[in-house]
Amino acid sequence: MIPIFDTHAHLDLEPFSNDLDAVIRRLESGTLPVVLDEPLNQPIEITGVLLPGIDAQSSYRCAELAKRSPLFHAAAAIHPNYVINATDNDWKIITELAHCDSVVAIGETGLDRYWDYTPIEQQIAALKQHIDLAVQTAKPIQIHCRDAWNDMLPILRQAVKEKNLTGIIHAFSGEPEQAAECIELGFYLSFAGSVTYRNAKFSPLWESAKIVPANRLLIETDSPYMTPHPFRGKLKRNEPSLAVMVAVRLAELRGTTLEEIAETTTQNARQLLCTPFIS
Numbered sequence: 001m002i003p004i005f006d007t008h009a010h011l012d013l014e015p016f017s018n019d020l021d022a023v024i025r026r027l028e029s030g031t032l033p034v035v036l037d038e039p040l041n042q043p044i045e046i047t048g049v050l051l052p053g054i055d056a057q058s059s060y061r062c063a064e065l066a067k068r069s070p071l072f073h074a075a076a077a078i079h080p081n082y083v084i085n086a087t088d089n090d091w092k093i094i095t096e097l098a099h100c101d102s103v104v105a106i107g108e109t110g111l112d113r114y115w116d117y118t119p120i121e122q123q124i125a126a127l128k129q130h131i132d133l134a135v136q137t138a139k140p141i142q143i144h145c146r147d148a149w150n151d152m153l154p155i156l157r158q159a160v161k162e163k164n165l166t167g168i169i170h171a172f173s174g175e176p177e178q179a180a181e182c183i184e185l186g187f188y189l190s191f192a193g194s195v196t197y198r199n200a201k202f203s204p205l206w207e208s209a210k211i212v213p214a215n216r217l218l219i220e221t222d223s224p225y226m227t228p229h230p231f232r233g234k235l236k237r238n239e240p241s242l243a244v245m246v247a248v249r250l251a252e253l254r255g256t257t258l259e260e261i262a263e264t265t266t267q268n269a270r271q272l273l274c275t276p277f278i279s
């Protein structure tokens with residue numbers, strides 16, 4: 001069995017609303033949603049899925065889902081793109097959820113300069129609020145960073161130094177220089193479908209994937225988005241079992257085996273997310 005822990009899947013969102021029970025059954029039985037062109041010769045076993053919230057309602061749904069399968073773990077936060085819509089009551093819900101046992105991380109939060117929904121100053125203020133929540137609850141943070149490394153790194157540097165912050169950079173998209181800095185700060189780097197894409201513009205990301213120490217490596221799908229190669233464009237949505245394709249690609253880039261990547265990333269995820277927190 002190839003153990004697969006998907007550290008980022010939005011199973012609470014609309015693309016899963018019609019057949020979530022079937023998806024859960026497939027996850028529990030370790031079946032891929034489609035037949036691979038070149039089938040893997042070993043069956044996979046889903047060992048866990050972290051469900052990040054994107055707003056108060058989504059975070060609540062993720063916390064409820066975490067009660068439906070022992071595979072599921074929830075995270076609570078307001079995604080930077082949706083900070084613009086968040087009310088005081090939404091923040092109150094996030095704060096309450098953050099303290100629940102079924103919520104094991106604070107995420108996804110971060111900065112996004114690719115989309116222009118929330119002004120960057122407001123995104124930064126919300127990120128700092130999430131950092132404080134992670135520190136107060138002694139839970140890891142899950143960071144979304146899109147085209148915003150210059151804003152992000154000084155904030156993380158300060159929070160690590162002054163508040164002992166730790167966590168995951170989700171769907172890591174940076175160059176080796178940024179990867180090295182995140183590693184130095186003690187973060188885990190989670191790779192998604194983008195590392196499997198064959199377009200040369202992703203080559204700095206391939207280089208990043210080579211330099212991450214094994215004990216800081218994680219895999220994810222970002223389902224329903226970022227479907228990995230060779231399924232990109234062929235499936236209507238991504239699913240947690242396809243994180244195995246990210247593991248296949250990491251094994252290729254790092255000159256190791258699928259088994260080694262799968263076991264290491266599961267172990268890392270369990271250590272970070274499945275050990276009880278004392279707050």
Ligand SMILES: [Zn+2]
Binds near residue numbers: 008010052108222
């Ligand atoms: Zn996400």
